[in-house]
Amino acid sequence: MINGAHAIIFSADAEADRALFHDVLGLRSVDAGGGWLIFALPPAELAVHPAEPGNASHELYLLCDDIEATVTELEGKGVSVERPIVDQRWGRLAFIGLPSGGRLGIYQPRHPQP
Numbered sequence: 001m002i003n004g005a006h007a008i009i010f011s012a013d014a015e016a017d018r019a020l021f022h023d024v025l026g027l028r029s030v031d032a033g034g035g036w037l038i039f040a041l042p043p044a045e046l047a048v049h050p051a052e053p054g055n056a057s058h059e060l061y062l063l064c065d066d067i068e069a070t071v072t073e074l075e076g077k078g079v080s081v082e083r084p085i086v087d088q089r090w091g092r093l094a095f096i097g098l099p100s101g102g103r104l105g106i107y108q109p110r111h112p113q114p
Helices: 014-024 067-076
Strands: 029-031 037-039 061-063 081-088 091-097 103-109
Touching: 014 029, 014 037, 067 081, 067 091, 067 103
Parallel strands: 061 103
Antiparallel strands: 029 037, 081 091, 091 103
C-alpha cells in the first residue's frame, strides 16, 4: 500500500539549502520542473512518539553509521556542526547548520534498524 515517504523542509533560503543537500551531502535529485529539486533519500524509518494534546510536531533526522567520522567529514566540507555530540539512550546525536539558518539532526542509532 505505501511505497515511500516524502519529507519537506521549509527554508528561509531554499536555494542555499538545496545546494547543501546536492553539493555537500551528495544526495541525488531530479528537477520536478522550474528548478524545483526533489532529493532521493536513503532508506528511511519512522517512529511515532507520544505528545501532549496540542503539542504534536514532526522532525527529520538523517542517519549515519559513524557519527564521529560523518561530523568530521561534514566539517571538512564547511558545514557547521553543533558540538558536543550528544549521547542519548537511542543513539549519538548532532545537529548540522543549514545555510538558511535552520538545523537538521543527524544521528548514529543504537537501536536495530528495520
